[in-house]
Amino acid sequence: MAKVAIIGGGMSGVACAMQLVKNGHNPIVFDTGKRGVGGRMATRSESNVQFDHACQFFTASDPRFVATCREWQEKGIVAPWKGTIVTLRQGEVVPIGGGHGGGPNWIGKDGMESIPRKLLSELPGCTVHPGAWVSRLKRTSHGQWEVITSERSMGCFDYAIVAHNGKCANRLSACHGMENINKVLVKLRLSSIWMVAIQFQNGLKLPYDAAFVEAPSALSFIGNQKNKFVSSRKSECWVLFSTAEYGKRNKVPQEFIPEDKGKQVTDELLSEFATSIGIARDALPSIMFTKIQLWGAGLPLNVLQHSDFILDPTTKAGICGDWCVEPSVQGAVLSGFALADAIHAREQGIATAYVSSSFRPVQTASPIGAFPGLCDGPATTSNGSARSAASSAKGQRPVASTSPASPTQAPALVEPSPEPHPSDTIKWAVRKRVWDYLEQHNLVDFPRPCHKRIPNFKGAGEAAHRLAGLDCWARAACVKVNPDVAQ
Template sequence: MTVPIAIIGAGIAGLSAAQALQTAGRTVHLFDKGRGSGGRMASKASEAGSLDLGAQYFTARDRRFAEQVRHWVAAGWAAEWQPQLYNARDGQLTPSPDEQTRWVGVPRMSAITRGLLEDMTVSFACRITEVFRGVEYWHLQDAEGVTHGPYERVVIAVPAPQATPLLAAAPKLAAIAAGVQMEPTWAVAVGFVEPLATPMQGCFVQDNPLDWLARNPSKPGRDAQPDTWVLHASAQWSKQHIDLTKDQAIEQLCGAFAELVGCVVPVPNFSLAHRWLYARPAGNHEWGALGDPDQGLYACGDWCLSGRVEGAWLSGQEAARRLLEHLD
C-alpha cells in the first residue's frame, strides 16, 4: 500500500509542495477549510463578476519562479498586467515610474490554483484541527471529529497563527510559527454603472486609511466587467478597525477612495467587504520552510520567506525538497 502525504492548505504554498511531490512520484492528499483553492489568491464571485480581493498581482524575481510563471502563461492561466499606476501622498496623485513586470491569473487570480489542482486529490470545506502521530503514521482530525489517515508525512501550508496548533507534535516548529506576526487587511470592492473619469488603474497610497487600489477590469481577461475597484486598507488602519462591521468598513474606505481618486465618485451600485485576518507577515524571514525530518512534519507559506506569492511558491518547493530528501 502506498501511504500518501497530507498537505493542509490549498493555497499557492500547499499546491507548490503538492506539485513538486507529485512530480517526484509521491501521492498527495490536500485539505482546505475553504470551499475552493487559492487561499489569499482566491477570487470571490459577485454580482459584478469575479473579484480578486486578496493578492492583486505577483512579481517574479527568482529564476525558478519566473520559469514557473512562463508555464502558467503558456497554459493560459496567467498574463502580464500593465496598469497605469499612480502614487498618492499628501493628497497629491502622481504617475508612478515603477516598471516592475506584474502578473495576474486569467480570467481571475484563482485560475492559477485551479489549474494546479488538476489530477490532485483534495478535500474542501474540511478544517483540520489536530495533527497526531500513531504507531507508525500520521493522522488528521477535522472540526467534525472525523479522523483522516494514515499519512507518511504531513505538510502544513496555512498562515503561521493557524499552523501553530497543528504543529503541536513538533514544539520547536510550533514556537517558531507562534513568533510570526501576521498583519490584517480590510478589502473592499465597489462598482459603478459608469466608468469613473480617471486614467488610474492602480495606485500605491501612503499616509491614508488605504494602502492600495486597483481597477479590476484593467486586468487581462476581465474586460466585460463593469467599473469595479478593489480597495485595500493599510495594515495599521486594519488593525485599528479590525472589529468594524462590513458595512462600516465599506463606508469608511469608500470615503477615503472618493477623496483620493481625483474625480467625481457617485454612490456605488455595488459593494462588498472581506477581512483578511492574516493577510501578510509583518516581516521577511529566511527559513524557506520549517521541518522536523525525524518526525516527518513540515510547514511552509509566504511567512517563511517574503510575504509575496513568489515567497509562498518557493516555500512550498523548499518544503517538498526537504521532505523528499529524508524519505526512505
C-alpha cells in the same frame, strides 16, 4: 514514495504538492475553502461582476519562479497584466517603472483563484479534499500522522505539512510531535487588512488601473478590476485595501462582522478613496453594490531567517508559506518548492533538518505584500528585489549578516545561542558548514550532537582565516552555532 498530507491549499501548499508529484511522491491536499482552494488567491462574483479580493497581481524575480511563471503562461493559466500602476503620494501621481511597473506583472486568466485551482486539477497523483476542516493531527505509534477532520479520520500519512498560518496553524501544531514547529509559529506576527469592493455605475476614467496609496491615508492600495475580467468591463469595480494600522484599530471577529462596523469601514474607506484620487465624495458615480471583508490574518509582519521552510526530520512534520521567505506569491511558491525538495532528499537518504527560530521584520513591503522586481515600487522587502535575485534556483538564502546586532539562527533542532564576538563568527560558520556537508552527502560517520551542541572540527579556525578573504565565501549564507562554550 512518501504519502504527504498538506494542510492548506494556498499557493505555498499547491507549490509543495506540485514539486512532490514531480519528485514521485503522493500529496493529499486539505483545504477549508467552500468554493475551492486558493487562500489569499481569492476571486468573487457579485452582481455579475468578478473581482479579486485579496492578491491583485504578482511579480517574479527569482530565476526559478520566473521560469515557473513562463510555464504557467504557456499552459494558459496566467497572463501578463498591462495595467498601469502608480503611487498616490498626497495628491501627486507618481508613475512606477515608467507607468507600467516594470514587468511582467502576472494575473490569473480567469481570476487569481483560478491559478491554484487549475494547477491542482492538472496535477496527476494528487488528491484534493476541498471544504475539509482539519481539526487535529495525531502522531501514531507507528510514527505516522493521522489527519482528523471535524467529521472523521482521513487516514495516516508519512509527513504532515502545515501550509497556512494564523490561529488554525497554531492550533494544529500544538500537538505531540510538532513542538519544534509550534515554537516557531507562535513568533509569527500577522496583519489585519480590510477590503472593500465597490462597483460604480459609470467609469471614473482615471489614467491608471492600480495605485499604492501612501500615508497618511487609511488606504494602502486601490485596484480597478475592469481590465482584468471581461464581465467587469461594462462598469468599474474597484477594490480598496486598508493599511495594517487601520485594520488593527478596527479589528473584529472576521467570521462575523457587525453590521455597524461594516458600514463604518465602508464609509471611511470610500471617503479615503475619493480623497486619494482627488474627487469630492459626492462627485463619485452612483454605487451599484459594495462588498466588505476583513483578512484577519492578512500578511506576515515578520519573516523567517536563514531557511525557506521548516522540517523536523524526527517527526516528519513541516511547514511552508510566504512568511518563510517574503510576503509575496513568489515567496509562497519558493517555500513550497524548497520544502518538497527537502522531503524528497530525506526520502533519498540525504539527512535534512531545518528548524530556524529567528525572524526579521518586514520593513518596507506594502500592506498588500512584496512585489520583487516591480520597478521603483514601494512594495519590496527590506532586501528588495536584490534579495530574490541573489537567491539561486536551489533556494539558497541571501547572505546572513554577521554583525553583533543581527538576529541569530537556531540550527536544526538546536536552541539559539548568544551572538559570538564578530571575529569568531566565521569560525563557527565553518563548523556548521562542515557538519551540513558531511550530513547531507552522507560521506562518513561523524560525531552526533552532544547535549544539543554541534562538535568542533580540527582546523576550523585556520580554515576560517583563509575563507574570510574569498569573495565566494562572503556571498554565501553564513550562520553561527554554539560559540559560547569551548568544545
